[in-house]
Amino acid sequence: MISVNLLLAIIGAAFLLPLIWLVDAALNPHASAALTGPAWSLSNFRAALAAGAGGAIKNSLYLAMVSTIVATSVSTIAAFALSRHRVPFKASLLLVILFLAGLPVTLLLIPIFEIYVHLGWLNSPFYTSLVLAATSVPFAIWLLKNFIDQVPRELEEAAAIEGASDLRILWGIVIPLAMPGILVASILTFINSWGAFLIPLVLDANPKDQPGAVGIFQFMSANGVVHFGPLAAYSIIFSAPVVLMYLICSRWLNGGFAFAGGVKG
Amino acid sequence: MTAVHDASELQFDGIPVDRADIKKFKWSSILWLSPAGILVMALFVLPTIYALYIGFTNMQLLGPFAQHLSFTGLSNFDRMIHDPVFWSSVKMTLVFVIGSGIIAQTVLGFALALLGQRAKISLRATVGSIVILAWVLPEITVAFIWYAFGQAGGTLSELIARPGDDLLATVPLLIVCVANAWRGTAFSMLILSAGLRNVPAEVDEAAQLEGASYWQRLWRVTIPIMRSTIMVNMLLITIGTISDFTLIWAMTQGGPGNETAILPVYMYIQAFQFNDLGYGTAIALALIVVGALLSIIYVRQLRPELKKAQ
Incomplete structure (x- = not known):
């Protein structure tokens, strides 16, 4: 029993060490690649903001918000139809959607780049966020269909008898009842788009549009000198929103969220 | 219904x-x-x-x-077959996916799930949160952390008492594999601990009464029962790892030389650094083939379970 706890603690410590370095480097004005010991200074955070962390975070927020709104709304409507309507070849359609969810984005990048060159859509945050939305849609549809399937139909049938349209049923009954699922889909899309690197790197070369992930990468490779302290601070600023979001998500959805199960006592 | x-x-x-x-x-x-x-x-x-x-x-x-592009038939693929960098890229992709993805993440995740089952609840919750935090962080943050860790003078080289060694130059593939395992283990831990909870306690108790040791029960009872969960977990890890770009690009940009240029990275280099979109796309198609071949292996393994479900 003791050895089990000890072993688990050792693995946990190994996993913790890189995180400790990150926090240590962010707070220490003389940070290096190695652990330097505690110091309490916010100068690295000021340096990160001076290096453009603020603007990059705003760009990440734009990409994540637009793609989340687009992906979640189109996926909810499609998932409702797939759950409630009679759609021809539904089983095959769902299989295709699942297949698309597993398709590497890498394959799509060059063709999308070419299409965007022809349409003149390069260097536009809006069109870049549409690609991010599209990459999340297949998984979101799959997830939302499963959630909507679990919403009891009695209320809808009653509403239909009263003459409510499908749109009103969706808006007034299904969306409120499937809200936990819609939030999970939104948060997963948001986290995915927030961290996006390759797609904005290729589709938007405009320096003032670069999101946090690209900003950190540029900062890492700038002038051959690696500023570990400011970079660590930048990484923490950039990571905080998604970590917070995950915490809220897993706490709030407690039982319904399968991921929370792993840490629940 | x-x-x-x-x-x-x-x-x-x-x-x-x-x-x-x-x-x-x-x-x-x-x-x-x-x-x-x-x-x-x-x-x-x-x-x-x-x-x-x-x-x-x-x-x-x-x-x-x-x-004014023109259709060149199979010439990209002909070039690919004779491109030694492509083949080493395929090999590294397999090492990266199988080593850092399938083996390291599944074994570590399963170990954490098994230990968590028997450890103190508070310890399990703490370690679980740490492992999950590594998974929730944006990929670029993970890349930066391990970029610093693997450097000459970084924490990892100090730990092995060779502070002068730049591990990103001497064993680059190993370091990106460790970084990927660190980042991805939480996923396996979560899926496999959920799977463990579905193993009926009676079966394990019966084996215990028969005098089977812990390892015998694990190997002969628990793992066979969890087979489909483990397989699905491996399939999902494969899909997630095979197209990984950010982690390696930010840590090594495929280097030194081409020593960490797995297929997505090699595709990017060909397409956007050497301007060869045609060849880059051919590499992306090869990546799909590798992914499809690996997926077929899992689906074949899962066939008995799929039949039962119908």
């Missing part, structure tokens, strides 16, 4: 009758599916088909072939 799913099953005097509780197809359903459909068609299906075309052309990012 005990609804009959096939409307034709209901008959009246041998004449099929429509059931009131089963919806008939309405054209308006197409309208509901169209926003998602258009988005997925335009930015998923169309690019996939386009990729199948670009891979057979000499399309360039810049220069004369950017506008």
Whole structure:
């Protein structure tokens, strides 16, 4: 029993060490690649903001918000139809959607780049966020269909008898009842788009549009000198929103969220 | 729901009758599916088909072939077969996916799930949160952390008491594999600990009464029962790892030399640094083939379970 706890603690410590370095480097004005010991200074955070962390975070927020709104709304409507309507070849359609969810984005990048060159859509945050939305849609549809399937139909049938349209049923009954699922889909899309690197790197070369992930990468490779302290601070600023979001998500959805199960006592 | 799913099953005097509780197809359903459909068609299906075309052309990012490309048949694939960097890239992709993804993440995740089952609850919750935090962090943050860790003078080189060694230069593939395992283990831990909870306690207790040791029970009882969960977990890790770009690009940019240029990285280098969009796309297609081959292995393994489910 003791050895089990000890072993688990050792693995946990190994996993913790890189995180400790990150926090240590962010707070220490003389940070290096190695652990330097505690110091309490916010100068690295000021340096990160001076290096453009603020603007990059705003760009990440734009990409994540637009793609989340687009992906979640189109996926909810499609998932409702797939759950409630009679759609021809539904089983095959769902299989295709699942297949698309597993398709590497890498394959799509060059063709999308070419299409965007022809349409003149390069260097536009809006069109870049549409690609991010599209990459999340297949998984979101799959997830939302499963959630909507679990919403009891009695209320809808009653509403239909009263003459409510499908749109009103969706808006007034299904969306409120499937809200936990819609939030999970939104948060997963948001986290995915927030961290996006390759797609904005290729589709938007405009320096003032670069999101946090690209900003950190540029900062890492700038002038051959690696500023570990400011970079660590930048990484923490950039990571905080998604970590917070995950915490809220897993706490709030407690039982319904399968991921929370792993840490629940 | 005990609804009959096939409307034709209901008959009246041998004449099929429509059931009131089963919806008939309405054209308006197409309208509901169209926003998602258009988005997925335009930015998923169309690019996939386009990729199948670009891979057979000499399309360039810049220069004369950017506008006036021509169909070059199999020449990209012929070049690929004779490209030693491509083959080493395939090998590294397999090492990366199998080593850092399938083996390291599954074994570590399973170990954490098993230990968590028997450890103190507070310790399990703490370690679980740490492991999950590594997974929730954006990939670029993970890349930066391990970039610093693997450097000369970084924490890792100090730990092995060789502070002067730049591990990113001497064993680059190992370091990116460790970084990827660190980042991805939480996923396996979560899936496999959920799977462990579904193993009926009676079976394990019965084996215990028969005098089976812990390892015997693990190997002969628990793992066989969890087989499909483990397989699905491996499949998902494979899909997630095989197209990984950010982690390696930010840590090593595929270097030194091409020592960490797995297929997505090599594709990016060919397409956007050497301007060869045609060859880059051919590499992306090869990546799909590798992914499909690995997936087929899992699906074949899962076939008995899939049959049972039907």
